[in-house]
Amino acid sequence: MSPNVPLDTVSVIGLGYIGLPTAAVLAQAGKSVIGVDIDQSTVGAVNAGRVPFVEEGLETVVAGTVARGTLRAQTETPEADAYIVSVPTPFKGDHEADLSYIETAARGIAPRLSGGELIVLESTAPPGATEFMADVILGMRPEFAKEPNLTSSLYFSHAPERVLPGRIMVEMLENDRIIGGLTQEAAELNRDLYASFCTGELLLTDARTAEMAKLTENAFRDVNIAFANELSIIADRQGIDVWELIELANHHPRVNILQPGPGVGGHCIAVDPWFIVSADREHAKLIAAARGVNDSKPQVVIDKVLERADRLKKPVVAALGIAFKANIDDLRESPSKSIAVELADRLEDGQVLIVEPNIDELPRELTGRADVELADLADAVQRADIVLVLVDHDPFKVFDREKLQEKIVIDTKGLWR
Structure with missing residues (x-):
């Protein structure tokens, strides 16, 4: 049974291609959502009911939820019952993950906490990233680590997005979701929040497995695309139409x-x-x-x-x-x-x-x-x-x-x- 923690106010950190749709569907589900972004032009667009990029169906939901007062945006991290971190995770150097955006988001959240909050990492990240986010926050607020009761604990979880650009507003609602908590209670609390808008199955696991599952899904696609791309190079050198070749093989x-x-x-x-x-x-x-x-x-x-x-x-x-x-x-x-x-x-x-x-x-x-x-x-x-x-x-x-x-x-x- 999940903890009895209110999840009425949600702050989404990062209003990009995943963060803004996430904020919009939560606001549509009746949550009071405060989006946070460092780009003032993005904040201004959202507060005007507009979106700063192309995504089918998103602007209608943003405009409607802003008009109803369930969605607003700002540049400063607010107090909230739950936080969803949806910031970039590029790679650096020898293709290693750059977790600096997650660290910055965590440092913005830490001073706003009073105990009992759910903090979800939605950004795709390598195994251990959710623990890293938790360590940053608990390093700034060690009192929460020392008093692990329900009123003063923090709940850390990972819920990677699994949507296709161009279909985000459909798949955000319908796709199954993997939810991995650092504790079972965190996973269950995360499940309760996402159940407010997601009709797909909510699959609970630990944070590292959830992190690896998202990477596995994309690596599977990458390996299979690589096979097709390599085949196209070979077919071209052999004077063969690769699309006819694939069509025939797929029979x-x-x-x-x-x-x-x-x-x-x-x-x-x-x-x-x-x-x-x-x-x-x-x-x-x-x-x-x-x-x-x-x-x-x-x-x-x-x-x-x-x-x-x-x-x-x-x-x-x-x-x-x-x-x-x-x-x-x-x-x-x-x-x-x-x-x-x-x-x-x-x-x-x-x-x-x-x-x-x-x-x-x-x-x-x-x-x-x-x-x-x-x-x-x-x-x-x-x-x-x-x-x-x-x-x-x-x-x-x-x-x-x-x-x-x-x-x-x-x-x-x-x-x-």
Whole structure:
């Protein structure tokens, strides 16, 4: 039986691609939610009922909950019954996890505590990160560690997100969740909070297992994508259509090969497997090899484009998509963006036309350059010598292929087979 602790007021630390949807669904479920972010423009947007990024269905919920007064945002950490930490966990150095954002969030929470609060780490992190967060807080507030009764204890738990960008507002509610507490009581309290909005099964375990489970899910995907990407390179060298090859192979009842692409991006699959590798470099051989394959795929695409461009005078390349996946504006760890940047650097007397329907301005790496332009689809294709498909956004799928007949098409997504 979970502790009898009120969970009426929740503070979500970090209002990014996961934190803001989490805050929104909790507010929609009737909790009083205070979002915290260091970016004043994000705080201002939320308080105005707007969202600072593209995610289907999110703005409607944010606008509604802000209007009802159940959601607000600020830059300072408040007092609350529960805290959900949803901050970045990038890697540093030799692909080791950078826990500095978690530490900063923990240091902001510690002075606000009075005892009995639930503190949830939702950021994807390596085994031991929840313990690290707890150690930071208890180091600042040692009185809570010394008096482990229900009125003065702190409850630490890990509940990693398991959602797909573009479907977050559906999957946040419907997907099963793994919840790992540093204690059984913490896991049960975390379960009670998430049951207020989640209709999926809530699976309780310890914190380290929960941390490893999320990394395992993403490493599994990464290994399977690496197989498809490696297969695409081999098939291309053998003069074989890799998409036809995969389609045929997948008719076997026990084969389900994923689709290749220009690489792997985003804040999860391109990052999380490294946390497993850094935790046990001696034995994480397959996971490390898969990361190597996927990290090398953008260079394969770049070399292919440059080989064709070398035959042209002042080549113009239309790069279709620089988000890390279809129908979103998220450019984090995007191999497509990396490809566009390197092509702009290496095309002699050439130009790169960026077609990304989900952004209004180019990212910092591509701004202020005469040889790079953000263009619409029809104009870019019309002007281009080489049309490079990097992301399978919906508008690209319905483009009139008759207009491609005199173009060099390099299709990394099998969109226009």
